[in-house]
Amino acid sequence: MFRTIFAILVILWAPLASAETRIPNSQAEISLGFAPLVKQAAPAVVNIYAKIVTEQRQRSPFMSDPFFDEFFQGFAKPRPRVQNSLGSGVILTADGIVVSNYHVVGMATEIRVVTTDRREYNARVVLADKASDLAILQLDDAAELPFLPLRDSDSVEVGELVLAVGNPFGVGQTVSSGIVSGLARSGSAAGGGLGYFIQTDAAINPGNSGGALIDVNGDLIGVNTRIVSRSGGSNGIGFAIPANLVREFVQQSRNGAEEFMRPWAGMSGQPIDADLAASLGMDLPEGMLISDLHPASPFAKAGFAVGDVITKVDGEVVNSPPEMVFRMTVAGMGSEAEFIRVRDGTETPIKVAMKPAPDDPPANPIQFDEHTTLPGLTVARVNPVIISRMASVPLPDDGVVVLDPGPYGARAGLQAGDVIRAINGAKVSAPTDVLKLMQDSGRRVAMDLFRRGQILKLRFRL
Incomplete structure (x- = not known):
């Protein structure tokens, strides 16, 4: 019975020519199924x-022993x-x-x-x-290939019929059907990663990664990327990267970009829950509260301040930091996006330039050579570029960050992302400070570090 009802609802022969959905008018239309759509898109x-x-590397059983370790270098x-x-x-x-x-x-x-x-x-x-x-x-050497048009993924609605096309488990091209189960799924909901996803119950399995999630018109609405599953197979919770983000990737690749660039927000924020909304005098818990703001942030220059709430970007609702990062990214580097700021109950539209993080002051990375203490250690000055690339670096901050501890620094306890504040009591402001203070430190070193929200003191001997 369910299959019959489902077939009646999903066989949308007309949408191949029109975006408007309708119920099929004849048994012939019902019997067609998704076959015309698959032939068009697959x-x-x-x-x-x-x-x-x-x-x-092959490992010796003695290599983990501190006494034998140096003999097996x-x-x-x-x-x-x-x-x-x-x-x-x-x-x-x-x-x-x-x-x-x-x-x-x-x-x-x-x-x-x-x-x-x-x-x-x-x-x-x-x-x-x-x-x-x-x-x-x-x-290489490709021409006149079939391709899928990109749909505006902001127009996708929960409940829309979709097909997932890919190569699950290497069995060959396979098509599965379902609906859009949810929108605006952040990385935490999708099992990790930086992202903003479309959720679907269309069967997605290993090998489907990178495949198409299409609508009933054969337009691409997303690229299948991951699933939530305890068994490794499909449990009806799959996620696709929205087509609008794919469009920005294509645009940047056509412009010759060697690295994907995201506009820099220079802020940290948190979702508005019921208690926070009540304390802010808001009727509904919506938007994202700015909890920290870098002085060089384009938002600071546009008039935003800590305690402001952002509710929309270019007319689209945002309720979390991942949603705002997504909205800024799809707005496009070099553009201006409109943000709705709520302050003291008043909504104000403000334009903000979408720009990369500035390398100011210069990061000036330094790698220690074999003639220095801790050879291989690489450090750089904390600046907006470093903050944008290393999530563990707090905002705002000063000091020097460890880009790579190197083999000797790792043994001493240093980790990539550590912010060095002081060495043997002397403040560190630039990479050259680390080099000089380490050379003058003698055999004993005490470092004041900031690591993932904690202040640490690291002591070791050279």
Whole structure:
């Protein structure tokens, strides 16, 4: 009975020509199912085979022993290890621009793309971003390929019918159907990662990653990226990266970007709950409270202050920091976005420039060489660029951050992201301060650190 009702509701033959949905008018329309839609859209979804070559060292059973550790330095030579990755991708242009997930192709040394008609292409990554789990590929010698148009993902509504197309478990191209189960799912709800996702109950399994989530018109509304599952298989909770973010990736790749750029907010914030809304005199718990603001932030320059509430970006509601990051990103680098600020119960629209974090003062990274203490240690001055790239660095802050502790720094207890405030009681303001103070420290070193919200004192001997 359920299948019959479902078929009546989903067989939308007219939307192939019109965006307006309707109930089918005849038994012939009902019997067609999704077949016309699949024939139209499936050729633009490809299988991706990626090869990753990593180095793996053989370990001696004595290498973890402090006494024998130095005797085994350089004992094991790295051996190449080949890892194969299987996933899916979506063709976005006739000349072979393909979108997939970073975790499928981001670190690949060799990528092979196979279309539904068994044509094979070599591909290269032109733009990738681990935080967003997106990668843009360019197929070699490709022309006149079928492709999927990008839909405005802000127009997607909960309850819409969708199809997920991909290559689950490597069995071959597979289509599964479902609905949009939820919108504005943040990274925490989706099992981690920086993101803002469309949720669907269409079956998504390993191998579907990078595949298409399409609507009943055959337009791409999202790129399948992950699932929530205890077994590893589909439990009806899958997530797709919205098409609007994919569009920004394509635009930046066409502009020649080597690294995906996000506008810098220079702030930290928190969602508004019922208690916080009551304390702020708000009728409803909505928006995001600004809890900290960097002096160089474009929001500070536009008139925002700590304690203000942001409720909308370009007319779209935001209720958390991940939602605002997403809205700023899809607004596009170099544009101006309109934010609704609530202060003392008054709403004010304010335009803010979408710009990258400034390298001011200059980070001036320094790597310690073999003639210095703690060879391999790499440090830099904390500035907006560092803050934007390292989530563990507080906002605002001064001091010097550890970019890489190196082998000797790691043994001493240093970690990437540590902010060095002082060495043996002397304040640290620049990378050169660390170099000088370490050289003058003698055998004993005491460092004042800030690590993931905690103040630490690290003591070690050279």
